[in-house]
Amino acid sequence: MAIQRRPLREQIREELLLRLDRGDFAAGKDINEVVLAAELGVSRTPLREALITLAGEGVLESNQGRGFRFAPVSSKEFRELCEIVAGLESLALELSDPDELREMAPELLRLARSFPDPVAEQSEIEWHDDEWHDLLLGKCPNERLLDLVTSVKAGMRRYTHLIAGEDTLLEREAEEHCRIAEHLRAGDVAAATAALRDNWVSGMERMTSRIPVTPEPA
Amino acid sequence: MAIQRRPLREQIREELLLRLDRGDFAAGKDINEVVLAAELGVSRTPLREALITLAGEGVLESNQGRGFRFAPVSSKEFRELCEIVAGLESLALELSDPDELREMAPELLRLARSFPDPVAEQSEIEWHDDEWHDLLLGKCPNERLLDLVTSVKAGMRRYTHLIAGEDTLLEREAEEHCRIAEHLRAGDVAAATAALRDNWVSGMERMTSRIPVTPEPA
DNA sequence: ACCTTGAATTATGAATACAGAATACATGAA
Protein backbone atom coordinates (compact mmCIF):
# COMPACT_ATOMS: atom_id res chain seq x y z
CA MET A 1 0.00 0.00 0.00
CA ALA A 2 1.23 3.42 -0.89
CA ILE A 3 0.82 5.41 2.28
CA GLN A 4 -0.73 8.78 1.71
CA ARG A 5 0.85 12.05 2.64
CA ARG A 6 -1.54 14.92 2.21
CA PRO A 7 -1.14 18.48 3.40
CA LEU A 8 -2.77 19.22 6.71
CA ARG A 9 -4.78 22.02 5.15
CA GLU A 10 -6.68 19.54 3.01
CA GLN A 11 -7.39 17.19 5.87
CA ILE A 12 -8.51 20.12 7.98
CA ARG A 13 -10.76 21.35 5.21
CA GLU A 14 -12.45 17.98 4.95
CA GLU A 15 -12.84 17.68 8.68
CA LEU A 16 -14.49 21.08 8.82
CA LEU A 17 -16.86 20.19 5.99
CA LEU A 18 -17.72 16.99 7.79
CA ARG A 19 -18.55 18.86 10.94
CA LEU A 20 -20.57 21.27 8.87
CA ASP A 21 -22.64 18.37 7.55
CA ARG A 22 -23.26 17.26 11.08
CA GLY A 23 -24.52 20.72 11.86
CA ASP A 24 -21.86 21.26 14.49
CA PHE A 25 -21.37 24.88 13.60
CA ALA A 26 -23.97 27.59 13.85
CA ALA A 27 -24.21 29.63 10.69
CA GLY A 28 -22.90 33.12 11.17
CA LYS A 29 -20.74 31.96 14.07
CA ASP A 30 -17.34 33.56 14.41
CA ILE A 31 -14.38 31.22 14.36
CA ASN A 32 -11.73 31.46 17.04
CA GLU A 33 -8.59 30.25 15.37
CA VAL A 34 -6.66 29.45 18.53
CA VAL A 35 -9.49 27.43 20.02
CA LEU A 36 -10.28 25.56 16.81
CA ALA A 37 -6.62 24.82 16.12
CA ALA A 38 -6.24 23.38 19.61
CA GLU A 39 -9.39 21.33 19.14
CA LEU A 40 -8.06 19.87 15.90
CA GLY A 41 -4.58 19.36 17.30
CA VAL A 42 -2.83 21.48 14.69
CA SER A 43 -1.25 24.88 14.62
CA ARG A 44 -2.94 27.99 13.34
CA THR A 45 -0.95 28.03 10.09
CA PRO A 46 -2.49 25.04 8.27
CA LEU A 47 -5.83 25.83 9.88
CA ARG A 48 -5.80 29.31 8.39
CA GLU A 49 -4.84 27.84 5.04
CA ALA A 50 -7.90 25.63 5.17
CA LEU A 51 -10.08 28.53 6.25
CA ILE A 52 -8.85 30.62 3.32
CA THR A 53 -9.68 27.79 0.94
CA LEU A 54 -13.16 27.45 2.40
CA ALA A 55 -13.66 31.20 2.17
CA GLY A 56 -12.80 30.95 -1.51
CA GLU A 57 -15.51 28.34 -1.89
CA GLY A 58 -18.05 30.54 -0.16
CA VAL A 59 -18.35 28.39 2.93
CA LEU A 60 -16.79 31.08 5.10
CA GLU A 61 -16.60 34.83 5.05
CA SER A 62 -13.58 36.82 6.08
CA ASN A 63 -13.49 40.38 7.28
CA GLN A 64 -10.34 42.38 7.78
CA GLY A 65 -9.25 42.17 11.37
CA ARG A 66 -12.32 40.19 12.32
CA GLY A 67 -11.21 36.83 11.06
CA PHE A 68 -13.43 34.15 9.62
CA ARG A 69 -16.98 33.17 10.28
CA PHE A 70 -19.37 30.68 8.81
CA ALA A 71 -21.31 32.45 6.10
CA PRO A 72 -24.88 32.99 7.24
CA VAL A 73 -27.46 30.91 5.44
CA SER A 74 -30.23 32.53 3.48
CA SER A 75 -32.86 31.27 1.12
CA LYS A 76 -31.58 33.78 -1.42
CA GLU A 77 -28.12 32.28 -1.40
CA PHE A 78 -29.47 28.76 -1.46
CA ARG A 79 -31.54 29.60 -4.50
CA GLU A 80 -28.50 31.11 -6.16
CA LEU A 81 -26.42 28.01 -5.46
CA CYS A 82 -29.13 25.74 -6.83
CA GLU A 83 -29.34 27.79 -10.00
CA ILE A 84 -25.59 27.54 -10.42
CA VAL A 85 -25.33 23.82 -9.79
CA ALA A 86 -28.33 23.17 -12.02
CA GLY A 87 -26.62 25.08 -14.80
CA LEU A 88 -23.27 23.39 -14.28
CA GLU A 89 -24.63 19.86 -14.08
CA SER A 90 -26.79 20.43 -17.11
CA LEU A 91 -23.78 21.68 -18.99
CA ALA A 92 -21.81 18.64 -17.91
CA LEU A 93 -24.53 16.40 -19.20
CA GLU A 94 -24.68 18.19 -22.53
CA LEU A 95 -20.93 17.83 -22.91
CA SER A 96 -20.99 14.10 -22.21
CA ASP A 97 -21.04 11.45 -24.85
CA PRO A 98 -24.70 10.45 -25.34
CA ASP A 99 -23.78 6.84 -25.99
CA GLU A 100 -21.85 6.53 -22.78
CA LEU A 101 -24.75 8.08 -20.92
CA ARG A 102 -27.12 5.53 -22.35
CA GLU A 103 -24.81 2.73 -21.34
CA MET A 104 -24.72 4.04 -17.82
CA ALA A 105 -28.46 4.55 -17.51
CA PRO A 106 -29.27 1.10 -16.05
CA GLU A 107 -26.70 1.55 -13.30
CA LEU A 108 -28.14 4.98 -12.53
CA LEU A 109 -31.62 3.53 -12.34
CA ARG A 110 -30.51 0.75 -10.06
CA LEU A 111 -28.78 3.17 -7.73
CA ALA A 112 -31.71 5.57 -7.70
CA ARG A 113 -34.12 2.83 -6.73
CA SER A 114 -31.96 1.39 -4.00
CA PHE A 115 -32.22 4.39 -1.76
CA PRO A 116 -30.83 3.64 1.66
CA ASP A 117 -32.73 2.43 4.66
CA PRO A 118 -34.77 5.21 6.28
CA VAL A 119 -33.06 4.55 9.56
CA ALA A 120 -29.61 4.81 8.04
CA GLU A 121 -27.16 7.39 9.20
CA GLN A 122 -27.82 10.86 7.86
CA SER A 123 -24.31 11.02 6.49
CA GLU A 124 -24.86 7.78 4.60
CA ILE A 125 -28.02 9.10 3.00
CA GLU A 126 -26.28 12.23 1.82
CA TRP A 127 -23.39 10.18 0.55
CA HIS A 128 -25.82 8.08 -1.46
CA ASP A 129 -27.25 11.14 -3.11
CA ASP A 130 -23.84 12.59 -3.88
CA GLU A 131 -22.70 9.31 -5.36
CA TRP A 132 -25.60 9.29 -7.75
CA HIS A 133 -24.81 12.74 -9.08
CA ASP A 134 -21.11 11.91 -9.29
CA LEU A 135 -21.88 8.85 -11.35
CA LEU A 136 -24.16 10.87 -13.59
CA LEU A 137 -21.46 13.42 -14.32
CA GLY A 138 -18.59 10.98 -14.43
CA LYS A 139 -18.63 10.69 -18.20
CA CYS A 140 -18.21 14.40 -18.78
CA PRO A 141 -14.77 14.98 -20.33
CA ASN A 142 -14.49 18.53 -18.97
CA GLU A 143 -12.42 17.96 -15.86
CA ARG A 144 -12.34 21.58 -14.81
CA LEU A 145 -16.11 21.62 -14.88
CA LEU A 146 -16.28 18.62 -12.59
CA ASP A 147 -13.87 20.24 -10.17
CA LEU A 148 -15.96 23.36 -10.22
CA VAL A 149 -19.13 21.44 -9.44
CA THR A 150 -17.41 19.83 -6.48
CA SER A 151 -16.26 23.19 -5.22
CA VAL A 152 -19.66 24.84 -5.54
CA LYS A 153 -21.33 21.91 -3.85
CA ALA A 154 -18.97 22.34 -0.91
CA GLY A 155 -20.55 25.75 -0.51
CA MET A 156 -23.97 24.07 -0.26
CA ARG A 157 -22.96 21.81 2.58
CA ARG A 158 -24.08 24.40 5.07
CA TYR A 159 -27.61 23.57 4.02
CA THR A 160 -27.55 19.78 3.85
CA HIS A 161 -28.04 19.10 7.54
CA LEU A 162 -31.30 21.04 7.41
CA ILE A 163 -33.01 18.19 5.55
CA ALA A 164 -32.07 15.64 8.19
CA GLY A 165 -34.72 13.03 8.73
CA GLU A 166 -37.13 14.09 6.03
CA ASP A 167 -38.12 10.86 4.35
CA THR A 168 -40.64 12.38 1.97
CA LEU A 169 -38.01 14.69 0.53
CA LEU A 170 -35.71 11.77 -0.12
CA GLU A 171 -38.41 9.80 -1.87
CA ARG A 172 -39.16 12.70 -4.18
CA GLU A 173 -35.45 12.93 -4.87
CA ALA A 174 -35.20 9.24 -5.75
CA GLU A 175 -38.25 9.53 -7.96
CA GLU A 176 -36.72 12.36 -9.94
CA HIS A 177 -33.44 10.52 -10.28
CA CYS A 178 -35.30 7.61 -11.82
CA ARG A 179 -36.97 9.91 -14.30
CA ILE A 180 -33.63 11.37 -15.36
CA ALA A 181 -32.12 7.93 -15.75
CA GLU A 182 -35.05 6.77 -17.85
CA HIS A 183 -34.63 9.68 -20.23
CA LEU A 184 -30.98 8.77 -20.60
CA ARG A 185 -31.81 5.14 -21.25
CA ALA A 186 -34.08 6.34 -24.03
CA GLY A 187 -31.19 8.33 -25.42
CA ASP A 188 -32.97 11.64 -24.92
CA VAL A 189 -30.24 13.77 -23.37
CA ALA A 190 -32.17 17.00 -23.78
CA ALA A 191 -35.07 15.65 -21.76
CA ALA A 192 -32.70 14.32 -19.14
CA THR A 193 -31.05 17.71 -18.89
CA ALA A 194 -34.40 19.39 -18.43
CA ALA A 195 -35.34 16.84 -15.77
CA LEU A 196 -32.05 17.47 -14.02
CA ARG A 197 -32.78 21.19 -13.96
CA ASP A 198 -36.20 20.46 -12.53
CA ASN A 199 -34.58 18.24 -9.93
CA TRP A 200 -32.56 21.14 -8.61
CA VAL A 201 -35.39 23.63 -8.87
CA SER A 202 -37.75 21.40 -6.95
CA GLY A 203 -35.03 20.60 -4.46
CA MET A 204 -34.64 24.30 -3.98
CA GLU A 205 -38.32 24.83 -3.40
CA ARG A 206 -38.53 21.93 -1.00
CA MET A 207 -35.69 23.32 1.07
CA THR A 208 -36.44 26.98 0.99
CA SER A 209 -39.12 26.81 3.66
CA ARG A 210 -36.84 25.24 6.23
CA ILE A 211 -34.08 27.79 6.01
CA PRO A 212 -34.14 29.94 9.13
CA VAL A 213 -33.95 33.67 8.74
CA THR A 214 -30.68 34.73 10.31
CA PRO A 215 -30.44 38.45 10.96
CA GLU A 216 -27.16 39.97 9.90
CA PRO A 217 -25.03 40.48 13.03
CA ALA A 218 -24.01 44.09 13.55
CA MET B 1 -11.98 59.38 2.31
CA ALA B 2 -12.16 56.01 3.94
CA ILE B 3 -8.66 54.64 3.76
CA GLN B 4 -8.51 51.03 2.71
CA ARG B 5 -7.04 48.24 4.77
CA ARG B 6 -6.92 44.98 2.87
CA PRO B 7 -5.12 41.77 3.77
CA LEU B 8 -1.77 41.33 2.14
CA ARG B 9 -2.87 38.03 0.66
CA GLU B 10 -5.41 39.79 -1.53
CA GLN B 11 -2.98 42.43 -2.71
CA ILE B 12 -0.43 39.73 -3.45
CA ARG B 13 -3.01 37.73 -5.36
CA GLU B 14 -3.83 40.70 -7.55
CA GLU B 15 -0.19 41.52 -8.12
CA LEU B 16 0.49 37.97 -9.23
CA LEU B 17 -2.48 38.01 -11.60
CA LEU B 18 -1.23 41.30 -13.02
CA ARG B 19 2.18 39.83 -13.65
CA LEU B 20 0.50 36.82 -15.20
CA ASP B 21 -1.30 39.11 -17.66
CA ARG B 22 2.00 40.67 -18.57
CA GLY B 23 3.32 37.20 -19.31
CA ASP B 24 6.01 37.53 -16.69
CA PHE B 25 5.74 33.94 -15.63
CA ALA B 26 6.39 30.92 -17.76
CA ALA B 27 3.59 28.40 -17.55
CA GLY B 28 4.66 25.28 -15.74
CA LYS B 29 7.36 27.20 -13.90
CA ASP B 30 7.99 26.24 -10.30
CA ILE B 31 7.59 28.99 -7.74
CA ASN B 32 10.31 29.59 -5.21
CA GLU B 33 8.48 31.00 -2.22
CA VAL B 34 11.49 32.60 -0.58
CA VAL B 35 12.60 34.34 -3.74
CA LEU B 36 9.13 35.54 -4.68
CA ALA B 37 8.38 36.72 -1.15
CA ALA B 38 11.59 38.74 -1.11
CA GLU B 39 10.76 40.15 -4.51
CA LEU B 40 7.35 41.29 -3.31
CA GLY B 41 8.69 42.53 0.00
CA VAL B 42 6.47 40.35 2.15
CA SER B 43 6.95 37.27 4.24
CA ARG B 44 6.17 33.78 3.09
CA THR B 45 3.01 33.51 5.16
CA PRO B 46 0.71 35.91 3.27
CA LEU B 47 2.37 34.87 0.03
CA ARG B 48 1.48 31.26 0.66
CA GLU B 49 -2.06 32.31 1.51
CA ALA B 50 -2.31 34.02 -1.87
CA LEU B 51 -0.81 31.00 -3.61
CA ILE B 52 -3.35 28.71 -1.98
CA THR B 53 -6.16 30.96 -3.14
CA LEU B 54 -4.82 30.97 -6.68
CA ALA B 55 -4.44 27.21 -6.59
CA GLY B 56 -8.12 27.00 -5.65
CA GLU B 57 -8.92 29.06 -8.72
CA GLY B 58 -6.88 26.78 -10.94
CA VAL B 59 -4.18 29.32 -11.69
CA LEU B 60 -1.61 27.28 -9.82
CA GLU B 61 -1.03 23.65 -9.05
CA SER B 62 0.30 22.34 -5.79
CA ASN B 63 2.02 19.06 -5.16
CA GLN B 64 2.85 17.71 -1.75
CA GLY B 65 6.37 18.66 -0.82
CA ARG B 66 6.99 20.20 -4.20
CA GLY B 67 5.21 23.49 -3.59
CA PHE B 68 3.39 25.54 -6.17
CA ARG B 69 3.86 26.03 -9.84
CA PHE B 70 1.98 27.83 -12.56
CA ALA B 71 -0.43 25.39 -14.09
CA PRO B 72 0.75 24.46 -17.57
CA VAL B 73 -1.40 25.78 -20.39
CA SER B 74 -3.08 23.42 -22.79
CA SER B 75 -5.64 23.83 -25.48
CA LYS B 76 -7.70 21.19 -23.73
CA GLU B 77 -7.90 23.23 -20.57
CA PHE B 78 -8.57 26.42 -22.46
CA ARG B 79 -11.44 24.76 -24.25
CA GLU B 80 -12.79 23.54 -20.94
CA LEU B 81 -12.59 26.99 -19.43
CA CYS B 82 -14.35 28.53 -22.43
CA GLU B 83 -17.14 25.99 -22.17
CA ILE B 84 -17.55 26.79 -18.51
CA VAL B 85 -17.55 30.56 -18.88
CA ALA B 86 -19.88 30.33 -21.87
CA GLY B 87 -22.28 28.29 -19.76
CA LEU B 88 -22.03 30.58 -16.75
CA GLU B 89 -22.43 33.82 -18.67
CA SER B 90 -25.36 32.41 -20.61
CA LEU B 91 -26.96 31.38 -17.37
CA ALA B 92 -26.39 34.85 -15.95
CA LEU B 93 -28.07 36.37 -18.97
CA GLU B 94 -31.05 34.04 -18.69
CA LEU B 95 -31.47 34.96 -15.05
CA SER B 96 -31.38 38.68 -15.74
CA ASP B 97 -34.45 40.82 -16.11
CA PRO B 98 -35.12 41.10 -19.88
CA ASP B 99 -36.36 44.65 -19.53
CA GLU B 100 -33.23 45.80 -17.80
CA LEU B 101 -31.17 44.12 -20.47
CA ARG B 102 -33.03 45.96 -23.17
CA GLU B 103 -32.48 49.24 -21.39
CA MET B 104 -28.78 48.55 -21.21
CA ALA B 105 -28.42 47.49 -24.83
CA PRO B 106 -27.57 50.95 -26.24
CA GLU B 107 -24.76 51.39 -23.74
CA LEU B 108 -23.45 47.95 -24.62
CA LEU B 109 -23.53 48.80 -28.30
CA ARG B 110 -21.72 52.07 -27.76
CA LEU B 111 -19.02 50.38 -25.73
CA ALA B 112 -18.60 47.55 -28.22
CA ARG B 113 -18.12 49.99 -31.09
CA SER B 114 -15.66 52.18 -29.29
CA PHE B 115 -12.94 49.60 -29.15
CA PRO B 116 -9.69 51.12 -28.01
CA ASP B 117 -6.96 52.47 -30.18
CA PRO B 118 -4.91 49.69 -31.80
CA VAL B 119 -1.77 51.18 -30.35
CA ALA B 120 -3.20 51.22 -26.82
CA GLU B 121 -1.59 49.30 -24.05
CA GLN B 122 -2.34 45.59 -24.08
CA SER B 123 -3.64 45.81 -20.52
CA GLU B 124 -6.05 48.55 -21.55
CA ILE B 125 -7.43 46.49 -24.39
CA GLU B 126 -8.06 43.54 -22.11
CA TRP B 127 -9.64 45.80 -19.55
CA HIS B 128 -11.99 47.11 -22.22
CA ASP B 129 -13.12 43.62 -23.09
CA ASP B 130 -13.61 42.67 -19.46
CA GLU B 131 -15.60 45.80 -18.83
CA TRP B 132 -17.99 44.96 -21.60
CA HIS B 133 -18.71 41.51 -20.21
CA ASP B 134 -19.02 42.91 -16.69
CA LEU B 135 -21.58 45.42 -17.87
CA LEU B 136 -23.47 42.70 -19.70
CA LEU B 137 -23.74 40.56 -16.59
CA GLY B 138 -24.22 43.41 -14.15
CA LYS B 139 -27.99 43.06 -14.11
CA CYS B 140 -27.93 39.43 -13.06
CA PRO B 141 -29.34 39.18 -9.53
CA ASN B 142 -27.39 36.00 -8.72
CA GLU B 143 -24.40 37.41 -6.87
CA ARG B 144 -22.76 34.07 -6.26
CA LEU B 145 -22.86 33.40 -9.95
CA LEU B 146 -21.10 36.65 -10.71
CA ASP B 147 -18.41 35.88 -8.13
CA LEU B 148 -17.97 32.47 -9.69
CA VAL B 149 -17.54 33.95 -13.15
CA THR B 150 -14.88 36.29 -11.83
CA SER B 151 -13.07 33.41 -10.19
CA VAL B 152 -13.13 31.19 -13.26
CA LYS B 153 -11.96 34.04 -15.44
CA ALA B 154 -8.99 34.48 -13.14
CA GLY B 155 -8.02 30.98 -14.17
CA MET B 156 -8.10 32.09 -17.82
CA ARG B 157 -5.66 34.93 -17.28
CA ARG B 158 -2.80 32.61 -18.06
CA TYR B 159 -3.99 32.67 -21.65
CA THR B 160 -4.78 36.34 -22.19
CA HIS B 161 -1.27 37.53 -22.90
CA LEU B 162 -1.11 35.07 -25.80
CA ILE B 163 -3.43 37.24 -27.89
CA ALA B 164 -1.27 40.33 -27.47
CA GLY B 165 -1.19 42.52 -30.55
CA GLU B 166 -3.70 40.62 -32.65
CA ASP B 167 -5.90 43.34 -34.10
CA THR B 168 -8.01 41.06 -36.26
CA LEU B 169 -9.02 39.01 -33.26
CA LEU B 170 -10.14 42.11 -31.43
CA GLU B 171 -12.22 43.30 -34.35
CA ARG B 172 -14.00 39.97 -34.53
CA GLU B 173 -14.62 40.25 -30.80
CA ALA B 174 -16.12 43.73 -31.13
CA GLU B 175 -18.26 42.58 -34.02
CA GLU B 176 -19.72 39.76 -31.99
CA HIS B 177 -20.33 42.03 -29.03
CA CYS B 178 -22.36 44.30 -31.29
CA ARG B 179 -24.42 41.39 -32.45
CA ILE B 180 -25.20 40.34 -28.88
CA ALA B 181 -26.16 43.88 -27.96
CA GLU B 182 -28.46 44.18 -30.95
CA HIS B 183 -30.30 41.02 -29.97
CA LEU B 184 -30.78 42.45 -26.51
CA ARG B 185 -32.04 45.74 -27.91
CA ALA B 186 -34.60 43.74 -29.85
CA GLY B 187 -35.62 42.05 -26.62
CA ASP B 188 -34.56 38.63 -27.84
CA VAL B 189 -32.67 37.28 -24.87
CA ALA B 190 -32.56 33.73 -26.23
CA ALA B 191 -30.80 34.90 -29.40
CA ALA B 192 -28.42 37.02 -27.35
CA THR B 193 -27.60 34.04 -25.18
CA ALA B 194 -26.89 31.92 -28.24
CA ALA B 195 -24.69 34.66 -29.68
CA LEU B 196 -22.84 34.92 -26.38
CA ARG B 197 -22.16 31.19 -26.49
CA ASP B 198 -20.92 31.56 -30.04
CA ASN B 199 -18.70 34.40 -28.92
CA TRP B 200 -16.91 32.14 -26.48
CA VAL B 201 -16.76 29.21 -28.85
CA SER B 202 -15.26 31.28 -31.62
CA GLY B 203 -12.90 32.94 -29.16
CA MET B 204 -11.82 29.48 -28.19
CA GLU B 205 -11.20 28.43 -31.76
CA ARG B 206 -9.30 31.62 -32.52
CA MET B 207 -7.02 31.08 -29.58
CA THR B 208 -6.51 27.38 -29.72
CA SER B 209 -3.90 27.55 -32.46
CA ARG B 210 -1.62 29.89 -30.56
CA ILE B 211 -1.40 27.81 -27.43
CA PRO B 212 2.02 26.22 -27.27
CA VAL B 213 2.24 22.56 -26.47
CA THR B 214 4.00 22.27 -23.14
CA PRO B 215 5.19 18.78 -22.35
CA GLU B 216 4.44 17.68 -18.83
CA PRO B 217 7.64 18.00 -16.78
CA ALA B 218 8.74 14.73 -15.21
C1' DA C 1 29.86 3.71 -18.86
C1' DC C 2 25.81 3.22 -15.99
C1' DC C 3 23.32 2.53 -12.05
C1' DT C 4 22.95 2.65 -7.06
C1' DT C 5 23.64 4.73 -2.69
C1' DG C 6 24.32 8.21 0.64
C1' DA C 7 25.63 12.75 2.25
C1' DA C 8 24.84 17.70 1.61
C1' DT C 9 21.88 21.19 0.15
C1' DT C 10 17.60 23.35 -0.76
C1' DA C 11 12.76 24.34 -0.22
C1' DT C 12 8.51 23.27 1.62
C1' DG C 13 5.14 22.40 5.49
C1' DA C 14 4.17 23.43 10.00
C1' DA C 15 4.86 25.66 14.52
C1' DT C 16 5.86 29.50 17.13
C1' DA C 17 6.59 34.46 18.11
C1' DC C 18 5.41 39.10 17.64
C1' DA C 19 2.88 43.60 16.53
C1' DG C 20 -1.19 45.85 16.14
C1' DA C 21 -6.20 46.09 15.32
C1' DA C 22 -10.70 45.12 17.38
C1' DT C 23 -13.34 44.37 21.36
C1' DA C 24 -14.64 44.55 26.15
C1' DC C 25 -14.52 46.79 30.27
C1' DA C 26 -14.17 50.24 33.61
C1' DT C 27 -13.97 54.81 35.09
C1' DG C 28 -15.64 59.45 35.11
C1' DA C 29 -18.36 63.42 33.49
C1' DA C 30 -22.81 65.41 32.06
Next chain:
DNA sequence: TTCATGTATTCTGTATTCATAATTCAAGGT
Protein backbone atom coordinates in the same frame (compact mmCIF):
# COMPACT_ATOMS: atom_id res chain seq x y z
C1' DT D 1 -28.50 56.96 34.31
C1' DT D 2 -26.20 57.40 30.18
C1' DC D 3 -22.70 58.42 27.28
C1' DA D 4 -17.92 59.16 26.33
C1' DT D 5 -13.12 58.19 26.85
C1' DG D 6 -9.11 55.72 28.22
C1' DT D 7 -7.25 51.21 29.26
C1' DA D 8 -6.79 46.24 29.37
C1' DT D 9 -7.52 42.12 26.97
C1' DT D 10 -8.30 39.18 23.04
C1' DC D 11 -7.54 37.74 18.60
C1' DT D 12 -6.04 38.35 14.03
C1' DG D 13 -2.41 39.26 10.46
C1' DT D 14 2.26 38.80 9.56
C1' DA D 15 7.01 37.48 10.44
C1' DT D 16 10.25 34.21 11.91
C1' DT D 17 11.95 29.76 13.23
C1' DC D 18 12.16 24.83 13.05
C1' DA D 19 11.75 20.04 11.14
C1' DT D 20 11.64 17.21 7.44
C1' DA D 21 10.71 15.89 2.67
C1' DA D 22 12.71 16.50 -1.97
C1' DT D 23 16.58 17.34 -4.84
C1' DT D 24 21.36 17.43 -6.18
C1' DC D 25 25.69 15.63 -6.68
C1' DA D 26 29.50 12.85 -5.91
C1' DA D 27 31.60 8.41 -4.70
C1' DG D 28 31.64 3.53 -5.15
C1' DG D 29 30.22 -0.79 -7.11
C1' DT D 30 28.68 -3.66 -11.07
